[in-house]
Amino acid sequence: MSFPFEALAACRAELEAEASANDAQAVFPTHGLMRLRALGVFSAALPLAFGGCWPDAAPEAATGLLRLLRLVGQGSLALGRVVEGHVNALRLVSRYGSPAQCAAIAADVREGALLGVWVTDGAHPLQLEQTAQGLILRGQKAFASGAGHVTRALVTARTQAGTTVMLLVAVGQDCVIHPSIGGLSGMRGAGTGQCDFAGLSVAPDSLIGQAGDYLRQPEFSAGAWRTIAVALGGIERLTTVLREQLAARGRAQAPAQQARIGRALIAAQTALDWTRRAALVATVQDRYEAGDITATVNLARIAVERAGLEVIELLQRGLGLSAFIKTNVAERLTRDLATYLRQPAPDEALCEAAAWFTHRDLPPTEAFP
Known part of the structure; x- marks a missing residue:
């Protein structure tokens, strides 16, 4: 289809x-x-x-x-x-x-x-217990996007044997949903909350894969390409807003503003190029070594982050105080993008990728249409 x-x-x-x-x-x-x-x-x-x-x-x-x-x-x-x-x-x-x-x-x-993927533990980490009544989940997941709207969540839980497993569980009346963690300046509409599983009974067929699969490489790192693809859309939209609002104010012809527009367009295209490379390498995995996949996606993460932060700065400098007025869509877009770009461990991702590619070239993607 x-x-x-x-x-x-x-x-x-x-x-x-x-x-x-x-x-x-x-x-x-x-x-x-x-x-x-x-x-x-x-x-x-x-x-x-x-x-x-x-x-x-x-x-x-x-x-x-x-x-x-x-x-x-x-x-x-x-x-x-x-x-x-x-x-x-x-x-x-x-x-x-x-x-x-x-x-x-x-x-x-x-x-x-x-569906959702909820892996960040709350104050009480999620535990999977084998009881006389069967498998029971106890504990919390925090930073759960779509809390209150996700109907099935893939969660990670610690077993009594000390391993980490994945489960796909129904999020229903047996779960206590706190729909907002409060205090976030951006991405306020994502429904980021907390879920308390409060002794939820789960069937054995809720277990997905084997212990340790969630952190298995290259899939664990490769999936980040989808996150940066969404961020790319935000970068492109913010670049368009900069161009449109400068043109509407009759300022787009000023040399300094033209330079900002040009730099924003370069940043957005750079983000697109890196995201496309990461998407291809992560999806067609049989053509690449696991280390090449992980390191390529990690470099793409950093490239898109830098592009996003640059476009935010260019927009705020170009539009001035109007970019900080809440009735201007640019104000919310910059908050959302800045929050969305805060992905975990960026320094570690960059250093590991740089170490991997110090003595080898980036994997080619030119053969793809």
């Missing part, structure tokens, strides 16, 4: 308007979520055999999903975070789950299920 990219692009302004309207009260974009579901966004990344849009582990899968995530990010980074988490969960189940688990989750998604 083909994906309706034009229809997704056409609703960008609608997604952006909802994001702005919801920002002050940190309201989750339920209308945008329904629009994306109706367009097939949440089923597009399913394996092709289960109704997805692209062949597995093929260049078309990389470029297609990259385009989808970019477009969502251009409309709403908060929704982009939710979509990226959903796709991440699908990928992990597809890679490590059994055929029966893959078929079951595909059926759930086609019926409207929203």
Whole structure:
């Protein structure tokens, strides 16, 4: 099946308007979520055999999903975070789950299920206990995007044997949801909250893969390309806002402003080039060594982060104080992008990638169309 990219692009302004309207009260974009579901966004990344849009582990899968995530990010980074988490969960189940688990989750998604990946522990880390009554989850997950809206969450839990396992659990009435952690300046619409599993009973077939699979390389690092694809959309949108607002104020012809526009366009294109390289290497993994995949995606993370921070600075310098007025969409976009770019361990990612490529070249992607 083909994906309706034009229809997704056409609703960008609608997604952006909802994001702005919801920002002050940190309201989750339920209308945008329904629009994306109706367009097939949440089923597009399913394996092709289960109704997805692209062949597995093929260049078309990389470029297609990259385009989808970019477009969502251009409309709403908060929704982009939710979509990226959903796709991440699908990928992990597809890679490590059994055929029966893959078929079951595909059926759930086609019926409207929203997935998430919640791996950050709260004050009480999530534990999986074997009791006389069966398997029980106790503990919390924090920074859970889409809390209160995700229907199935892929979580990591510590076992009594000291190993870490993945489980796909239904998020229902047996879970205590705290829908907002409060205090975030950006990405306020992503529904980032906390979930207390409060002694939730889980079936043995909720376990996905083997102990240690979540941290297994290169998949653990490779999945970050989808995060930066959403950030790329935000960078591109912010670059467009800079151009449009300078032109509307009659300032786009000033040499200093033209220089800012030019630098922003360069930064956005650099982010696109690195994201495309990371997407191809991470998706078509059989052509590359694991170390090449991990290191390439880590370099792309840093390149996109730097591009985003540069565009934020260029916009704020170019628009001046108007970029800090809350009624200006640029103000929310810069907060959302700055928050979204705060991915974990950037220094470690950069140094590890640099060490890997000190004595070897970047893997080629020129053979792809």
